[in-house]
Amino acid sequence: MNDQGLGSWPRRRARMTPYKAALVQDGRRMSYRQLDLTSTRLAHGLRARGVGPGDRVAFLGLNSIELVTAMFATASLGAVFVPLNTRLAAPELRYVLDNSEPATVICEDTLATSDVAAMLDEIGVSTYIFSRNAGDGLRALEADDESPLDDSVGHDDLFMIQYTSGTSGRPKGVQLTHGNVIWNVMNLMVDVDLGSEEVALVTAPLFHTAALNQVLFPTILKGGTALLEARFDPDRALDLIESEGVTLLFGVTSMYLALSDAQRFGGADLTTLRSALSGGAPIPEALLRVWLDRGLMIVQGYGLTEASPGSTMLRAADGIRKLGSAGTACFFTDVRVVDGAGDPVTGEPGEVQVSGPNVTPGYWRDPATTDRAFSDSWLHTGDLATVDEEGYLRIVGRLKDMYISGGENVYPAEVESALYEHPDVIEAAVIGIPDPTWGEVGRAFVVAAPGSSLDQDGLIAHLDGRLARYKLPKSVVFLDDLPHNASGKLMKSQLREVNP
Known part of the structure; x- marks a missing residue:
C-alpha cells in the first residue's frame, strides 16, 4: 500500500479478520469489513466536500462508531482529524475552531445547542449534524463509492491535532503525526500482552489521547473488539464487564474510584479482566490496594498528550514491589529527571523530560511555545518526579x-x-x-x-x-x-x- 498511515488500518485488518467484530455500541456491531467499507465511503464523501491532504476535519461528539469511522476516513485522505472536547462552552469551542480552521465540522445533534449552532453559523464553516441514535450513522455524508483509497500517507504526515485540556490558559493544539501514534502503540504492545480476542471497554472520552491511543488503536491493531460507551457509568461498566467478557479496562483515578464505590463492586464478576490501565494522575496506594483485593493490579503509566501519550509504564511484575510508582521508560522512549540546571538527578524531585518517536513535533501554529517546550530533542513536560536508583519514576506533582x-x-x-x-x-x-x-x-x-x-x-x-x-x-x-x-x-x- 502507498498509505502507511493510520487510515489504512481498517483495510489491513479487514483483509485478515473481515467478519470479526471491531466496534460495538448499544447493541450495534460493526465488523472490520464494515469498518473498512464505511470509512471508505465516508472518505469519498469528504473528498466530494472538498477535503484534501492537510485539511482539518473537526468532530464534536461523544464516543461513537461515527467518531471512529470519521477519524479513519479523514486519515485515509491525508487530512487532519481534530477531536473536540465535548464539555467546552461555545466561546471555548470558537477559540479551538478559529485556531485549527477546519474545512468541515461533524457535530452530534445532542451537542448542537443553540449557542454552538450560532457559533458555527457565524464562523461559516461547513457543518454536518448527525444523530448517534438514528441508526444510519453518517450515511448521508458518505458517497456511494467503495473503491479503495490508497493515497500516499507517511509516518511524518500530520494525523491529528489534540487540544490540551486548558487547565491553565488557552488550550494548545498538540500536533501528532501518524508515526507518533504508531510508535506509541508499539510501546504499549511491548508492555501489555494484548491478544486478538481482546475486548476493550472504552468509556473515557476518545477526544482524550489515552482512550484513543492507549486503548482503541492497540485493540484494532490486534484485531480485538472495542466496546464504545458514550459516557462513563460505573454500574453499566460493571454490567458490561460481566456480560461482554471485558478483558481490557482503562480509567483515570476518579473512574476507578467510582467503580470501587459502586454498591455491587464487591460481588461483581471481574474474572475476565486481564489488564487494567490508568493514566492522567497517580492513583493513591489505598485505591490500588482496593483493586488488588479483587485480584487486579492497575497498571499505571506516565504520559502526556505531547507524547501520544505513553512515556513510562509500571509493568505488572513490578506492581507490588514498586507500588505507586509510574514505572520506567517505555521501550522506544527515553525519559530523564533533571534539576533546574538541566542535570539528571536521582532521589530528589526534578522535571520530567521525554524524547522519542512518539513525541510531538510541536504545537499547531505556535512556534514560540514549541521552542520553549524543547531543549535539543527533549520535551519539557512541566511535571515533577523523583527517580530511584533502579530508574523508577514517582510523580510528585506539577512544577506550577x-x-x-x-x-x-x-x-x-x-x-x-x-x-x-x-x-x-x-x-x-x-x-x-x-x-x-x-x-x-x-x-x-x-x-x-x-x-x-x-x-x-x-x-x-x-x-x-x-x-x-x-x-x-x-x-x-x-x-x-x-x-x-x-x-x-x-x-x-x-x-x-x-x-x-
Missing part, C-alpha cells in the same frame, strides 16, 4: 503546583497520598495559598465518605506523624465533589477560586 512553605518545597501529590490513607477520604487535592508568616501554606480540599464525621482537626491529626510538620495543610475545605475536566483530570485552577 509545588509551593514553598517556610523555605521548604512541598509537593501536593505527597500530601494527597497521605490524605488518601484515611478511610473516610474519597477524594483529595492540595494547593498552596499565600500566608503572611510562611509565604505559602497548604490547603486541602476533601470529599468525605457519606455519613462521615470527619473534620479538619481530625484529618490534620491523621497526617501528623505521617508527614513533616511543614507539609501539613493549615486548613481543610470539605466539598461534595472536586472539579474535573472531561478527561478526568482534576482542575486545581478552579479550587483556587473556591472561597471557603
Whole structure:
C-alpha cells in the first residue's frame, strides 16, 4: 500500500479478520469489513466536500462508531482529524475552531445547542449534524463509492491535532503525526500482552489521547473488539464487564474510584479482566490496594498528550514491589529527571523530560511555545518526579503546583497520598495559598465518605506523624465533589477560586 498511515488500518485488518467484530455500541456491531467499507465511503464523501491532504476535519461528539469511522476516513485522505472536547462552552469551542480552521465540522445533534449552532453559523464553516441514535450513522455524508483509497500517507504526515485540556490558559493544539501514534502503540504492545480476542471497554472520552491511543488503536491493531460507551457509568461498566467478557479496562483515578464505590463492586464478576490501565494522575496506594483485593493490579503509566501519550509504564511484575510508582521508560522512549540546571538527578524531585518517536513535533501554529517546550530533542513536560536508583519514576506533582512553605518545597501529590490513607477520604487535592508568616501554606480540599464525621482537626491529626510538620495543610475545605475536566483530570485552577 502507498498509505502507511493510520487510515489504512481498517483495510489491513479487514483483509485478515473481515467478519470479526471491531466496534460495538448499544447493541450495534460493526465488523472490520464494515469498518473498512464505511470509512471508505465516508472518505469519498469528504473528498466530494472538498477535503484534501492537510485539511482539518473537526468532530464534536461523544464516543461513537461515527467518531471512529470519521477519524479513519479523514486519515485515509491525508487530512487532519481534530477531536473536540465535548464539555467546552461555545466561546471555548470558537477559540479551538478559529485556531485549527477546519474545512468541515461533524457535530452530534445532542451537542448542537443553540449557542454552538450560532457559533458555527457565524464562523461559516461547513457543518454536518448527525444523530448517534438514528441508526444510519453518517450515511448521508458518505458517497456511494467503495473503491479503495490508497493515497500516499507517511509516518511524518500530520494525523491529528489534540487540544490540551486548558487547565491553565488557552488550550494548545498538540500536533501528532501518524508515526507518533504508531510508535506509541508499539510501546504499549511491548508492555501489555494484548491478544486478538481482546475486548476493550472504552468509556473515557476518545477526544482524550489515552482512550484513543492507549486503548482503541492497540485493540484494532490486534484485531480485538472495542466496546464504545458514550459516557462513563460505573454500574453499566460493571454490567458490561460481566456480560461482554471485558478483558481490557482503562480509567483515570476518579473512574476507578467510582467503580470501587459502586454498591455491587464487591460481588461483581471481574474474572475476565486481564489488564487494567490508568493514566492522567497517580492513583493513591489505598485505591490500588482496593483493586488488588479483587485480584487486579492497575497498571499505571506516565504520559502526556505531547507524547501520544505513553512515556513510562509500571509493568505488572513490578506492581507490588514498586507500588505507586509510574514505572520506567517505555521501550522506544527515553525519559530523564533533571534539576533546574538541566542535570539528571536521582532521589530528589526534578522535571520530567521525554524524547522519542512518539513525541510531538510541536504545537499547531505556535512556534514560540514549541521552542520553549524543547531543549535539543527533549520535551519539557512541566511535571515533577523523583527517580530511584533502579530508574523508577514517582510523580510528585506539577512544577506550577509545588509551593514553598517556610523555605521548604512541598509537593501536593505527597500530601494527597497521605490524605488518601484515611478511610473516610474519597477524594483529595492540595494547593498552596499565600500566608503572611510562611509565604505559602497548604490547603486541602476533601470529599468525605457519606455519613462521615470527619473534620479538619481530625484529618490534620491523621497526617501528623505521617508527614513533616511543614507539609501539613493549615486548613481543610470539605466539598461534595472536586472539579474535573472531561478527561478526568482534576482542575486545581478552579479550587483556587473556591472561597471557603
